[in-house]
Amino acid sequence: MSRQSNRTTDSKKMNSELFTLTYGALVTQLCKDYENDEEVNKQLDKMGYNIGVRLIEDFLARSSIGRCQDFRETADIIAKVAFKMYLGITPSVTNWSPGGDEFSLILENNPLADFVELPDNHSTLIYSNLLCGALRGALEMVQMAVDVKFAQDSLRGDNVTEIRMKFIKRIEENLPAGEE
Amino acid sequence: MDTRFTRGKSTILERPLSRPKTEVSLSAFALLFSEMVQYCQSRVYSVTELQTRLAEMGQRVGASMLDVLVLREKNGKRETKVLNMLLFIKVNVWKSLFGKEADKLEQANDDDKTYYIIEKDPLINAYISVPKENSSLNCAAFTAGVVEAILTHSGFPAKVTAHWHKGTTLMIKFNESVIARDKALDGR
Numbered sequence: 143m144s145r146q147s148n149r150t151t152d153s154k155k156m157n158s159e160l161f162t163l164t165y166g167a168l169v170t171q172l173c174k175d176y177e178n179d180e181e182v183n184k185q186l187d188k189m190g191y192n193i194g195v196r197l198i199e200d201f202l203a204r205s206s207i208g209r210c211q212d213f214r215e216t217a218d219i220i221a222k223v224a225f226k227m228y229l230g231i232t233p234s235v236t237n238w239s240p241g242g243d244e245f246s247l248i249l250e251n252n253p254l255a256d257f258v259e260l261p262d263n264h265s266t267l268i269y270s271n272l273l274c275g276a277l278r279g280a281l282e283m284v285q286m287a288v289d290v291k292f293a294q295d296s297l298r299g300d301n302v303t304e305i306r307m308k309f310i311k312r313i314e315e316n317l318p319a320g321e322e
Numbered sequence: 323m324d325t326r327f328t329r330g331k332s333t334i335l336e337r338p339l340s341r342p343k344t345e346v347s348l349s350a351f352a353l354l355f356s357e358m359v360q361y362c363q364s365r366v367y368s369v370t371e372l373q374t375r376l377a378e379m380g381q382r383v384g385a386s387m388l389d390v391l392v393l394r395e396k397n398g399k400r401e402t403k404v405l406n407m408l409l410f411i412k413v414n415v416w417k418s419l420f421g422k423e424a425d426k427l428e429q430a431n432d433d434d435k436t437y438y439i440i441e442k443d444p445l446i447n448a449y450i451s452v453p454k455e456n457s458s459l460n461c462a463a464f465t466a467g468v469v470e471a472i473l474t475h476s477g478f479p480a481k482v483t484a485h486w487h488k489g490t491t492l493m494i495k496f497n498e499s500v501i502a503r504d505k506a507l508d509g510r
Contacts (some may be wrong), residue, residue, distance in 0.1 A: 154348040156445065160419045161346045161354070163386050164464075167379035168358050175365070189357040200349050228350040253346055257386070259334055272354075 153204055153227060160257045163215075169269060179266040186268070198280040201227070209284075213309050216286070217245050219275070229253045233277020233305075246293060249303040260297050269297050273305065285313040340394050352392065352449040359450075359461055369456050373463035373484070378469020390470050391415060404496065404504045407478055408437055411469060419468070420445045425489070435496045439469065442489035460484040466492050 172182045201207075205223055210216040217235045223267075226232050231253060239247040254270045274290040281288045287310040294300035362375040392398060397416040401407040408427055416424045430436035444462050452459050462484040469492055470482035479497040484490060 155345040156348045156351055157419060157421065158344040158346045159387070160383070160472055161351050164351070164358070164379070165354060166386070167382040168361075170382055171375075171379055172361075185361075185451040189361065192360075193353040196353055197349070228347045230344055230346050253344070257334065285381070 153200075155230075158230060158253050159256070162253055165254050165272070166258060169267075173256050173264065173267070178316075179264055179268075183266075183268045183271045186271035187275040187278075190272035190277075191279035192275075193272070194279025194281075195283055196227070196275035197276060198283040201280065213245075214244060216281075217307070221247055224280075237304075237306075243309040245307055247305040247307065249305070254297070255295075255297050255303075258297060260307075265298070268292050268295070268301075270295070276308065277305070282313065287311050287313055339390055344395065348445070349446070355461070355464075356449070368460045372459065376461060376463040376466035377470065377482075379396055380464040381471040382467075383464075384468035384471030385475055387415070387419070387468070388475050391418060391472075394418075396425065403507065404478065406501060407476060408494070409471065411472060412439060415469075415472060435501050437494045437496075439492040439494065440488050440490070441492075444490045447490060457466075458486070458487075460490060462490045462492065465490075469494065 152299060165234075169182070169186070172185055173179075176182050176185065201224055205219075207223065210219060221233045221235045231249065231251060233247040233249045235245055236248055238244070245302065252270055254273065257270060260267060260269065270292070274292065277290045278288055289308040289310055291306055292304070293306040294302055294304040296303045327389045337455050347509065349366055354448070358379065359372075359376065362372050362379075368373060389415060393401060395418070396410070401410050412424045412427045416422060426438070426440040430438070430479045441462075444465060446462050447460070450461050452461075456494050466482040466484040471478045472482060473494070473496075479498050480500065481495045483493050483495075485493055
């Protein structure tokens with residue numbers, strides 16, 4: 143590719159408020175289009191997955207990070223490099239399970255949910271579910287099946303926002319990526 | 323604080339409106355926007371409908387941005403004249419949303435209701451390639467929605483549409499009443 147020679151590794155930045163509000167407009171639209179919160183959560187997860195599947199390539203190219211030795215290293219890279227690069231935040235990695243296959247990302251502030259208050263009639267909406275999909279999609283592309291879900295969300299009155307990630311298995315065969 | 327406002331769930335109203343600029347990566351935005359376009363596309367039958375949907379989402383963004391922008395950029399002072407309002411959009415709104423001024427602001431030669439904001443390479447379209455069969459599709463319809471909401475909620479009702487012309491041109495058509503009012507103000 144001819145572009146490779148002058149490609150820069152730092153990504154271009156933009157105002158996070160436009161990003162936040164754009165995401166907000168999308169979630170609002172989904173809430174209008176679907177009848178219940180579960181469907182919206184599912185749709186957000188699906189969109190996140192599609193993003194993750196594409197994002198990983200951008201990430202590997204820009205970060206020039208190689209294969210991780212273990213799940214702990216993966217956790218660190220996600221928190222310190224990936225979140226920093228794309229959302230400008232660094233969540234902390236905590237609450238490791240004894241087996242080392244499960245951990246939590248604690249987000250002090252969540253750029254997706256800035257300005258947001260959940261109305262009472264959307265109490266089961268997982269507003270930032272796109273993040274889970276994106277993490278799952280990106281890791282799947284590097285042969286890791288991971289279960290990702292929100293354990294706590296400050297939008298729903300919890301003290302912190304916590305994403306729980308559980309390693310399921312290595313995906314042995316390098317299957318071609320499906321469209322969805 | 324009255325719980326009616328925060329319902330005890332968030333501290334959003336206690337935070338300052340002016341705050342340090344925070345940034346996210348353009349790739350993250352591009353991928354999100356791409357999903358939005360694909361989602362909208364899956365639910366419509368024509369390019370016009372798709373653009374309408376994108377514009378609706380843009381309107382939500384514009385409506386939410388307006389008050390905070392007026393407060394931060396203009397100390398709460400609202401514009402009353404068409405030209406100043408358009409300059410506010412070209413300069414202040416563009417700078418805070420896209421990090422730069424819009425390339426050009428022009429008035430139509432033959433129509434005093436119509437103005438154009440021209441952007442050679444809009445940020446929104448940076449990573450979008452439009453398929454040949456839908457060549458009239460311009461995803462800056464989203465930006466058009468943002469501008470339309472900002473104008474309308476500032477008391478300058480207008481229709482804003484996005485077109486492929488000198489890059490991307492946002493065509494602003496004001497309501498008759500807006501222009502009539504502006505002329506009346508000039509006469510005083």
